[in-house]
Amino acid sequence: MSEAILEVRDLKKHFVVDHIGTFRRQPVTVRAVDGISFDLQAGETLGLVGESGSGKSTIAYILAGMYRPTQGRIHFRGLDLFSENGKRPLFLKKEIQIVFQDPGSSLNPRRTIAQNLAVPLQIHKPDKNIMRETLRLLELVDLPAIYMYKYPNMLSGGEKQIVAIARALATDPSFMILDEPTSALDVSVQGKVINLLMRLQSDLDLTYLFITHDLSLMRNIATRVAIMYLGKICEISKGSEFFQNPQHPYTQMLLSSIPVVSKDEEKLKPAKMIPTGEIPSPVNIPPGCSFNTRCPKKMDVCFEIDPDFVEISRQHFARCHLFGQTQKQG
Amino acid sequence: MSISSQSDLVSAEISPHEFSQLWRASRRESLGRAWYKFSRNPLSLIGAGTVLFVIILAVFAPYIAPYPEHVKPFTDFANASNPPSSSHWFGTDEIGRDILSRIIFGYRFSLTMGLVVLSIVVPVGVFLGLVAGYFQHTWFDTIIMRITDIFLAVPPLILALSVASILERNLLNSMLAVCLTWWPWYTRLVYGITTGLRNEFFVTSAEITGASKFHILFREILPNCISPVFTKMSLDMGWVIIIGASLSFVGLGVQPPNPDLGTMVAAGRRYLPDEWWMSVFPALAIVLVVLGFNLFGDGLRDLFAAENS
The missing domain is CATH 3.40.50.300 (P-loop containing nucleotide triphosphate hydrolases)
Incomplete structure (x- = not known):
């Protein structure tokens, strides 16, 4: 296993795109990046x-280095990129x-x-x-x-x-x-x-x-x-x-939509999933899981709680309530 | 590509001399292409020819003008107010001076006016536009561009007139007055280009590699402003000459007996319409130089537009 040269932890970048209100100006923000963590070997x-x-x-x-993150840390070979x-x-x-x-x-x-x-x-x-x-x-x-x-x-x-x-x-x-x-x-x-x-x-x-x-x-x-x-x-x-072996419903949806030519190739893909609903505006992301407007496997909990990022098998992480329990088994 | 040929490429020494030769060759090639494109438009050629003609007249005025002594204080009442003839092609004025000679010398004042004004106005305007554009949405941008807007809101001739009328009446002060009205146009032009370019990836790339602000402003952005600025300069030469002539027409610029075109039009105005040659020929001379610079500028603009597409 090689060393991680880049560690990104809870990275957030919110852009203020506008202000609303006449007297008490409230910023309108787009959450372009909203809590991302990953390592790079x-x-x-x-x-x-x-x-x-x-x-x-x-x-x-x-x-x-074009933008400063709103929140979060990035380490490159142990050095903070945004000191x-x-x-x-x-x-x-x-x-x-x-x-x-x-x-x-x-x-x-x-x-x-x-x-x-x-x-x-x-x-x-x-x-x-x-x-x-x-x-x-x-x-x-x-x-x-x-x-x-x-x-x-x-x-x-x-x-x-x-x-x-x-x-x-x-x-x-x-x-x-x-x-x-x-x-x-x-x-x-x-x-x-x-x-x-x-x-x-x-x-x-x-x-x-x-x-x-x-x-x-x-x-x-x-x-x-x-x-x-x-x-x-x-x-x-x-x-x-x-x-x-895609796990997240969004991944399955994307992979099932890749156009293929032959029946043999079709078999390799996950079962066809028809997307429903709309992508919410990034200015106004609904509570709970952000994918809840389009997810074919949505549950009640998806509209209330944003799922955690869990390791469902070795080196395989997903953010979905479907895997809330599998964390302990893995 | 085999490994040996790759190493050959690297070891192939290119001396600085060969480098400059190759560079000059590619430069010549692109200049040749530009001239070819430019020369295909007859109007641009006429413009360039006119400009060249006027410049030659102005530079060699003492050798070309038939009566160079008529530029200095001179009177010859025997030949006063003569209509155009073989000895005085454009006629003579009310005190007997040859109008053609005075027009040829008058071009010296017109071109001096244009050149001096532009060589002061362009560096100032371009620099302010670059800096304000690059630091867009900062206090520096706000201050520079609001001042620019204030100057642009007043018609240039009115502003130049009011400034020139405060100062002593001579060529230097009228040039100063025109300078004061003309820099905002260049600031606006370069500001627009710079704000468009500062988010281009080549500027971003230079920024994140650690290039200095000086490098980004003058090496990355400025070369992209050169062609529109040159086009505007060639068009503005005509306009500045007109404003300069207007100032001397109302008596605020070059003072008699110096032969400025605007002054000559004003002086001949009293003898219209019977002795029409006194003001019509100087006026036509203004038209010629302004038209020449405008056609030349249009040709340059088309050339640069084709180059950018």
């Missing part, structure tokens, strides 16, 4: 799955890098690829030859050296994303956050980018937090999968177990 790929608005990207941005004085030290910025969803806005359109790649190099490797480092990075991601003179608008979306990956690698990070790195790309290019990411992971001993809403992709690359719904994690399990 060195060298693994944790897949973070969830529908739009479930808070996946907010977690990525908090880890990357009291606020500023994250440079050596932690070096270790944690992020690849964004939109390759179009990831690179500065007015600067060449070499100039784009030089930004992290100048900050984190001021004593090295920038030129040689740029060449090394381009070679690492299999791009021709001549690309350093090109401007981003001369590159395809996939190539831009590969340059964005190269820029993230410029600081020699040990942990990379991949925020839907392939969702804006052509399917033909997605495979290439995924293969590159997998090769880089084994060559450079990287740990990935891979955010996506593509379940089929998760199946191939994630060692563990966490599924999010309205700012909370519903279920975390090993990748293989996640697909063969």
